[in-house]
Amino acid sequence: MSEDATVLFGREDIRRRIEELGRDITGDYEGRAPVLISVLKGGSVFLADLMRQVHLPIAIDYMSISRYGDATESMGRVRIVKDLEVDVGGRDVLIAEDIVDTGLTLSYLITVLESRHPASVEVCALLDKSVRRITPLPIRYVGFDCPDVFVVGYGLDFQERYRNLPDILAVQDLSALSADPDLLVPYLKGVPRAVPGPDAGRERAT
Ligand code: 5GP
Numbered sequence: 001m002s003e004d005a006t007v008l009f010g011r012e013d014i015r016r017r018i019e020e021l022g023r024d025i026t027g028d029y030e031g032r033a034p035v036l037i038s039v040l041k042g043g044s045v046f047l048a049d050l051m052r053q054v055h056l057p058i059a060i061d062y063m064s065i066s067r068y069g070d071a072t073e074s075m076g077r078v079r080i081v082k083d084l085e086v087d088v089g090g091r092d093v094l095i096a097e098d099i100v101d102t103g104l105t106l107s108y109l110i111t112v113l114e115s116r117h118p119a120s121v122e123v124c125a126l127l128d129k130s131v132r133r134i135t136p137l138p139i140r141y142v143g144f145d146c147p148d149v150f151v152v153g154y155g156l157d158f159q160e161r162y163r164n165l166p167d168i169l170a171v172q173d174l175s176a177l178s179a180d181p182d183l184l185v186p187y188l189k190g191v192p193r194a195v196p197g198p199d200a201g202r203e204r205a206t
Helices: 011-028 043-051 104-114 174-179 185-189
Strands: 005-009 035-040 059-067 078-082 092-100 120-128 141-145 168-171
Touching (some): 011 043, 011 120, 035 043, 035 104, 043 059, 043 092, 059 104, 092 104, 104 120
Parallel strands (some): 035 059, 035 092, 092 120, 120 141
Antiparallel strands (some): 005 168, 059 078
């Protein structure tokens, strides 16, 4: 039977990696009170898990943006639909991003945030599609390097579906998913666990 998607990063790997990121952030920002920002909606799941691993008096806030076409068409320019409520002037800002692809959206957002005179702006990206980068972008914390595949789950959607998948899945055939956006609905009921063996680290969905 052909697979519509495979598990690229399983929930346990994600949990462990976020624990490590939280430890690094807690150490690096010792004595400070950073503001953790997430861009709705994709980054919300990551921020929810990350903030509980950062043992500092943080604040959190959310932004919502709308894109003019895709990132390359718009060169990353976005319209801010919901702005921050926290004043980031003089504060250390850490943007928790689900995935950085071309980097255009994020570099535009960093420019917007820097115009508000924060003490610092850094990025913590769960997934870094570094091979797709157009704009050089300093990402201080990276969860996983991500191959050039379309992924869903753990906050990442396809037409608003699949954000609630606990694992991150690589879509095998994006045109098949475009033709039938419900193609991966069976995966919402659970992905079979990895079969123990020489390849046990690589989980496979059937
Ligand atoms: P960038 O400006 O870096 O090209 O765009 C990043 C945004 O594109 C992400 O925040 C995300 O919304 C979207 N994106 C990029 N790659 C993927 C992917 O593989 N899956 C999903 N669901 N969204 C993606």
